[in-house]
Amino acid sequence: MAGSSRPRGSIYRVINQQLLHLFRLWLRPTFINHEQTALALAQHAIPTNVRYILDSDSLADRLLLELGCEASRLPEPLTLDPNAPNAYFCLNHREGFWGRRSARGDARSTSLKVDPAIGDELATRLVPVSIYWGHQPDRALSLWKVLLSDQWASTSKFRKILCIALTRRHILVHFGDPLDVDELTNDLPSAALKTKRIHRLLRRHFKSQKQSIIGPDLSHRRTLLDELLAAPAVDAAIMTVAEASERPRHRVAAQAYRYASEIASDQSYRVIRFFSIILTWLWNRLYNGIEVSHLERVRAVSDNAEIVYVPCHRSHIDYLLLSYVLYHNGLALPHIAAGINLNLFLVGPLLRRAGAFFMRRSFKEDLLYKAVFDEYIHLLLSKGYSLEYFVEGGRSRTGGMLTPRPGMINMTLRGYYRDHHRDIQFVPVYFSYERVLEISSYLDERKGHQKKTESLRDLFGVFRYFKLDFGQVSVNFGEPISLEQFLSMRVDSDLEMIEPDKHKAICRELGHHIVQGINAAIPVNPTQILATLFVHAGHLEIPEERLRRQLRFLTTLIEADQISSIFDQSDAQIIDYFLSTSGAERQLRDGEPMITITPGGLIDMRYYSNSVTHLFVLPSLIANRLIQEPMIDPEPFFDQLTVLAPLLNAICFSKLAPSAERINELLEIFDYKTEDQQVSSARVDSPLASDLIQIAGIIEPALKQIALACALLKVKPDLLDDLATINERIKTLTITTTAFNPEDLILTERLIQMLSQTQPINDRKAQDNANWIKPQAALATLISEAGQTDLQHLALDLIKENIQSAATTG
Template sequence: MQNIYTADSTVHQRAPWWFNLAGQLLQPWVRIRRDPAEPAALLQAGVPVCYVIERDGFSDALILQRACREAGLPNPMQPLAGTRRKRSVFALVRRDGWLFGRIRKRAPNEPLRQLVHSLEGMPEHDVQIVPVSIYVGRAPSRDSGWFRVLFSENWVMVGRFRRLLALLLNGRDTVVHFSAPVSLRSVLGESGEIAPERFARKIARVLRTHFQRIRAAVIGPDLSHRRTVVDAVLNAEPVRAAIAASAAKEKISHAKAWRKANKLVLEIAADYSHPVVRSVSFLLSNFWNKLYDGIAMHHFDKARAAAPGYEVVYVPSHRSHADYLLLSYQLHVSGVVVPHIAAGVNLNLPVIGPILRRGGAFFLRRSFKGNALYPVVFNEYLAQLIDRGVPIEYFIEGGRSRTGRLLTPRAGMLVMTIRAFLRAPRRPVLFQPVYIGYEKLMEGKSYAGELSGQPKEKESLLGLLRGLKVLRQRYGHVALNFGEPIELNPLLDAASADWRAATADPDAKPEWLNSVVDRLAGQIQVNINRAADVNPINLLALALLATPKHAMAERDLLAQLELSKTLLEELPYSDRITLTPMNPAGIIAYGEQMGWIRRVQHPLGDVLVADDEQAVLLSYFRNNVLHLTATAAWVACCFLNNRRMSRASVLRLGRIIYPFIQGELFLPWDEDGFGAQLQATIDFFVRRGLLESAGDGRVLERAPGQDDSAFQLKVIARSLIQAFERYYITIAALVKNGPHTMTGAELENACTLTAQRLSLLNELSAPEFFDKALFRGFIQKLRERRVVWTDEAGKLDYDSALEIMVRDARVILSREVRHSILKITPGGEKEPAATNEVGVTIAGSRDTVQPAEDASGTELHQRHVDAEHHRHAHVDAVTADDGSATTPRE
């Protein structure tokens, strides 16, 4: 007992000579990585050790002996002290025969009974059982041959010949996982009076479950046999009831209805294959090397630490077809189980579809309408995956973003996920948002074409082959940033204290379900944006697209890039934002290298230009990070057409406009939080000299228009000005046409046509300016805030607050832009009566003072307070760029 932790030659010589010789022959082919690296720290000194391995095998015994020797652990081939066992190891599964022997899954009752008998009558003795998992070739490395992945570790119990090939091909990627030891004496004491045979069976079951859990964590759940999932779906009570209902409704036989259901579930179900996943992983490593300069993951360790014990649902942003493969590939090579991915049935193409299906993709139709059986089958399939603990991935935006912004969530998959959890809440659900950021998109040109009115090209194998030409280009770096995870249970607790009562009826739809789904969907989008990656192309797009010709002197561009980086560093949006480490000069050089910008040399200083086609594509990357500069852009917008403005007015107008910006950009603050962020941004601008503060900080003033600081403010402002122009188009169209004259669809169409025409006349380079979805989202937000509603005839009516928004727009939008919009917008001929933000009706070229009618007494009172405050301060509240006063002045 004294030498049980030594690994000297006398101990290891107890193994047969031929066993030691085989170990020496195998040694050059096997490289072992222990997990943990120092397993000796797990053991209790002075207590005999008995190892348990999952499968009986000569090679596994050799690997175990070597791992123990290198770690300074007891030799598994020596007799177990205090017992009659000749070896200190046994296996859960045994084989018969030699080279091609038959596998026998026999429980290790005899070894366990021997161990139990050895403790009888000797209460001071104990044995610590150490489960050891051995994996040969869990994941191929980049320099592995494709043939090796066929013999990598999986759930199949292979024969000795196949195991030998696996060792020869993948032995240098061998993992030996030592689990924490289990005191046999303690377990026996907890079991009470129980027969040794029954106790042995109990311990065997516990060990089998343990090994299955470890294997699932390392190589993924055992879903290799799709038939088991398909059968479970078809035998579920909701599906059986739907089959019977379908047979009765369509007046067909039950067998025919069952075949229809079986066909549907086969259309949906993944056919997960570990060898295929490893094969594709190997092929993708070379593909990514040709396509990208690097793939970075940030905050992944936090995501991995949060996942144990949860059903994980990955909810990434969706910007490219590469999203599917990138996330799965990075998770796989990082040692995390590849999720099952919900993919559109349009991707179930010949050749490609079967590969995606074996990689974990399950397919869903774009619409569930017209087939009563389909939604029941799909819901049950998703419920089966969640019930089995399979990680899932889907895109709540419903499709790829064509603009670079996050799209309004579609809640269908979230509803199905929550209802599946409510049906069987065995494991809590964790939603893991992921931001995926690119520096160049393979689909960029097609996105620009679709936004300009071209029809979306249908996915096809021929189209995929034609698209292979994109492989000739380089697409820079890719970032996968893992956002703050969201637990489902706290959301349910907040919605209803007795939500668990809903689990009794699987068909129930609680009244609080919609509110939970909406809140969850919004929080996912917010957390994705809070994990954004700011790359060099994002910063270049923010700067260059703010100029009329998308050109900027090199000196000005350097200064603007430095300002943007400093703003993001000093006023961090969240602790998960990542920012390029490149300095401004490096960013410009990188943009030239990537082909996004070109340099025009000039004796007075070089100019950097984004050509027209590149400028259109760059708008996508500007939109990726618009939310990060939203507060700065709002403050800057207030000084586009005004030299001087009160701090209170900037904050007040910001609170009015914030709900609409928040809905479009998924900003994380409430109104008070946004106000605090505005205050911090104003202070930053004052420190940088972009604004001057007067009147004890109550009044803000910018430099004249030709000053460098005024130019920098204008560049920041123009990143958000198009959003305000869209808002003005919408509310001006409503006010111009009057109440009870337009339906929601008619308004949406009128806004889109107006924006398209304005874009043509002004050569705007951002096709998302007239994206119908953005107008639809703004109109919906107006409905939510009861500024706009539908009357009994289906026409839109509105509150007087809408006219006030038109008046307030004068502070932000220039007279030229407003007149252009009003001239183009279909409807009446005259501009609605408008006032500025402190109640001044504007007539002709000069401003006259006149109190404004206001729907809100509080708002009107605030305006009078502001005006009185400014009169006491003897300063202007707002001064136009031409020097004319636009507010009361003492």
């Protein structure tokens, strides 16, 4: 690795200056990770301490490096002083007129320790800089893309000239994390060994960084399909199906090829650019911008692991939103699992070329399709592709997280069992909309209307929304979940030897862990908080002054990973913003401004309120207890929360872990204090005291679910066998015949499993040892006696109806 030895005469300096000026005016490159804080160069930003490393020696690359350093006031890589050394080095040098990179290393490379350009400075920091001209994966048989896109082959002068002229906005310059020479080589005795290690580390960095930015080196789609069909698992499935159906093997193989063609994506950078242009226009028409948070979490793990993005699913917009964000932030685009219902005429091929692969809703009984799909997922992961799929299975119609489906998680795990030389990092992503495009159709479905099949008319129907204000979209990347670490804590044996029951349990637990991570990543916006206030207010209008106070009060109660930047505005501005996006209105009542909402608008608000329920679990529990019993003993109360926390986490997909410190913090916010180990109200007439009932209502549906499940299990210990039927009965309830909203009482399989008794049913003492005993006791001080009585009567009625129905059917 050597510094530049090019002549620095006056002509060379003038040319350099003019080209640099031209690049400033014409090019619009994207610089990534180039700030001083990101590079931790503040205390090292001395020209003699910093050296930039380029993969190849190129004038255009050097000028782009100079522009990036100028933008962030980093130490300059170039100098016009003919006697001073430049602060950049190149791993490889160019040969020939068109600048093809030499296959051999740079013969001028010398020891970093003794290189005259560096001297004996032990604290020299090396900053690898990767430059991508076109930043798209390499695809075969496309001359235009070969000329204009960055590929795994090196970028020639001719291609760079074309990129400068035609694709000036599609150039990425990525500054890698600095490497400390002394720290990396102080255990080696000789300069030659030090140089060798630095070269090896830098080559590895450039390779992994390239895969992270432009994706893996792609094969042609036909080659990928041929490889898929030649896989042993697919070949075995073809033989099995051929024998079972008594069909010729070649016909079954042809069927497998049709399945593979139906499934596989065909990513095209031209289509991705097309979507980028269209979506930029669409976002600007529909939304007030896209706020992206914590993308650095993806960058931190993308070099050393395969990435599986696991977003929440709220809208069809989700399919393209994540790819749009990644594309505009210089990360490789994922291959996206999409339902076969989206493989529409015209739309399907476009989505396929944008990275979508299609899957049928159910294929458990189709051995051949399952084998082809399993192998396709394994191939994607083993070749280094990023994936994106929705663990909820479909779009949430309620606004809250849905129970995770095990299908894609199961296939990802099985692929990892077969080939686990690289970790898989699940990256939770939350899309937070201030107004969801399909909200009206969701409400129709919840009223019992049949779900509409997707069609081209729906696509063109988006134009009618342009006159509405849909607010802002927030995209937040959660904490990545390492599959390697997750399995290491649960599996002791060889991964390929995991028993089926153990594998199913791991799938369920991983799915729950993922949706908890998604919920934890929610970027909270004002619509969600204000919707929560309206839903639990019990009426359609709230005095504006009170609404402002409650808005700030609720934001102090939550511990969110990300808060929307809109909260930085004044209370009045936030209320005005809410009015512009929600359909709520400001009206005067006896001279006092009131914020009002229609009954239909209140139903909409429930959707947005449900999305933040998990953030209020602990505050709402405390409020419930203080309402039922103002004088409480903190220690038993903490034990009560410890019993209920796992069940509430199962319902709300929260990460409730009660601590005395957090409880005391919330009690102070509630204006309560602790005296002589008793919690009592500091000021009974405090305006905050009137808010307790409203806050307590947030967690009330989840508490009633637990209470109903306990009451049912008391009468019917084998409830799990009839859970689906019981839930269908619950859905038929009406508000006029019960005191409950049926939607709030749907029981999950996970909750029933956690509450089911631990001993056989015929054991005389089983009833005393059932898991539901302690939760039922814990709920005694959180649900009123009247409420508990109503739930017990409802449980008996449901069991009675179920028995009668079974008898009639029999």
